[in-house]
Amino acid sequence: MNGQSAAGGEAPPPERSALPTDEWVESVRLGLLRWFRDNARELPWRRTRDPYRVLVSEVMLQQTQVDRVIPYYEAFLDRFPTVESLAAGPTSDVIRLWAGLGYNRRAVNLQRTAQAVIERGGWPSDPDGLRNLPGIGPYTAGAVACFAFEQDVAFVDTNMRRVVHRLWFGPDLPEPIASERSVLDLAGRLVPPGNGWQWNQALIEFGALHCTARKPACVVCPLQRSCRAFPTIQAIVASLPRGVRKKNEGAFQGSNRYYRGQVLKALRSVPSQEGSGIELRRLGPQVREGFSDADVPWLKSVVDGLARDGLALVAEEPASYDAGDAGTARVSLPD
Numbered sequence: 001m002n003g004q005s006a007a008g009g010e011a012p013p014p015e016r017s018a019l020p021t022d023e024w025v026e027s028v029r030l031g032l033l034r035w036f037r038d039n040a041r042e043l044p045w046r047r048t049r050d051p052y053r054v055l056v057s058e059v060m061l062q063q064t065q066v067d068r069v070i071p072y073y074e075a076f077l078d079r080f081p082t083v084e085s086l087a088a089g090p091t092s093d094v095i096r097l098w099a100g101l102g103y104n105r106r107a108v109n110l111q112r113t114a115q116a117v118i119e120r121g122g123w124p125s126d127p128d129g130l131r132n133l134p135g136i137g138p139y140t141a142g143a144v145a146c147f148a149f150e151q152d153v154a155f156v157d158t159n160m161r162r163v164v165h166r167l168w169f170g171p172d173l174p175e176p177i178a179s180e181r182s183v184l185d186l187a188g189r190l191v192p193p194g195n196g197w198q199w200n201q202a203l204i205e206f207g208a209l210h211c212t213a214r215k216p217a218c219v220v221c222p223l224q225r226s227c228r229a230f231p232t233i234q235a236i237v238a239s240l241p242r243g244v245r246k247k248n249e250g251a252f253q254g255s256n257r258y259y260r261g262q263v264l265k266a267l268r269s270v271p272s273q274e275g276s277g278i279e280l281r282r283l284g285p286q287v288r289e290g291f292s293d294a295d296v297p298w299l300k301s302v303v304d305g306l307a308r309d310g311l312a313l314v315a316e317e318p319a320s321y322d323a324g325d326a327g328t329a330r331v332s333l334p335d
């Protein structure tokens, strides 16, 4: 942080009912871009305009912190350096490389996106074209259009939304008061023509490092005078109950997502030469303590869900006159 206080010439926000003035927009742009120049981290995906590398970083950064992503990003690109290599690679390798990042469906979707790019003969460069690729939502489409193709487009993730909301609409806690549409419209107004790459990187960085959810550094914020949330946000944050995070973590243990992760962890440890995978009855004790035959239908429903999402293959025993035994079904990572 640069420790500076409000810069001279900053424009306070106009009345709430008014539209943002050019003067306000310009002062926010200047303050934020200056802050970014002094505080930007050196991140590997900021050194490239390759849409494939940008996409890999954006997908990994969804739900995962920057520091954790960096080694995964580098290992992934060592193994799959181009969109062609990912499109043609074994899905089981993609899922193995994702181990520890969580939200494994992202890995399979990333490969589907790569395959679609190859099928159509190249990358679309605008957000609408990118959104037609499988697995790409509005945020990722905007991010790739901006960070790979340097288009001046607006898109908002949690961090960006928070900053834009606080600056113009005021405190976002305990609940945001502005709609997603209003925040996105304002984000679009703020993008400086010809400088969208810097601007959106700056907004992401500012939300991640400075105007954070629970500890906004308002006292040393260069945007103080332009920010409608400034007078009250810190008192609001301080008044919120603590411990919400711990409660959620407790709820995660034992959730469907938790057990899906446990199944994938066990499947990743099955050597790839054991192509036919592992029987449900052998898999169960690795997934849940005290697993018994009565739990086989439950485990089958978990692996069926993974199979529907392209994260696992389930091979059933051929049907016979006897009642089928789901416990002998074999599960593996996809080829």
Ligand code: SF4
Residues within 6 Å of the ligand: 163, 166, 167, 210, 211, 212, 216, 217, 218, 219, 221, 222, 223, 224, 227, 228, 229, 230, 233
């Ligand atoms: S003054 Fe506080 S709330 Fe406003 S932009 Fe700066 S850090 Fe965020």
